[in-house]
C-alpha cells in the first residue's frame with residue numbers, strides 16, 4: 001500500500017473552458033505565463049523538498065517552443081503511447097507511457113535526478129486536454145480506476161480568463177460542476193489567502209488585465225483571475 005502522490009493541475013481557460021486551438025495556446029499573455037513558470041518551479045525556500053516536476057502529454061511537449069524545452073528548473077515527464085518517442089537529448093526529461101507510469105517514475109527517481117537531497121517536490125500536470133480530462137475523470141468516477149492509481153488529483157490552479165476566444169478546438173472538462181461520491185460538489189474554490197499560502201508568495205489578487213500579444217495589429221485586452229480549487 002502506497003500513499004498516492006498529490007497532483008496539481010495547472011491550466012488557463014476561457015469562460016467556456018476553451019484551452020487550445022491548432023495544437024497551441026490561443027493567447028500569449030506574458031504575465032500569466034510568468035505565473036505558470038513561478039508556480040511550477042516553486043519557491044526557492046520550499047526546494048529542500050526537491051525540484052518540482054511537470055507532467056505533460058506529447059502534443060503539449062511539442063507545443064512548447066524548442067528554446068523553452070525542457071522547462072528549466074523542473075523535472076519534465078512527457079507522456080506518449082509511442083514507445084521510444086524521441087525527446088532529443090533534453091536533460092532532466094523522461095518518457096512515460098501513461099499518467100500512472102509518469103507518477104510512478106517520479107516516485108522512484110533517485111534523489112540526484114531531481115537536483116536535491118530529497119526526491120521530487122510538487123508535481124504539476126500541465127496538459128493538454130487529454131491528460132487533464134483523464135485525470136479529472138479519476139476524481140469524478142473513483143470506483144472505476146483510481147483505487148489503483150498512484151496519484152490523486154487534489155488541486156487545480158485555474159487561471160480563469162473572462163474573455164472568450166472563438167475557434168478553439170480543445171476544452172477542459174467542467175470539473176467545478178462534478179459531484180463526488182456523496183452527490184455533493186467534488187471541488188471547492190479556495191480563498192485567495194489559501195492560494196497565497198500554498199504558493200508561498202504574494203499571488204496577484206482579483207482581475208488582472210493584460211494585452212494579448214498573439215493578436216497581431218489588434219489591441220486585445222484580456223482579463224483573468226488566478227484561482228485555486230481543491231477537492232472537498
Ligand code: FOL
Pocket residue numbers: 010011012025030032033034036037060063064065068071072126127158159
Ligand atoms: N497554465 C497556465 N496557467 N497558463 C499556461 O499558459 C499554461 N500552459 C500550459 C500548461 N498550463 C498552463 C502548456 N503550454 C510554456 C509554453 C507553453 C505551455 C507551457 C509552458 C513555456 O514556454 N514556459 C516557460 C515560460 C517562458 C516565459 O516566461 O515566457 C517556462 O519556463 O515555464
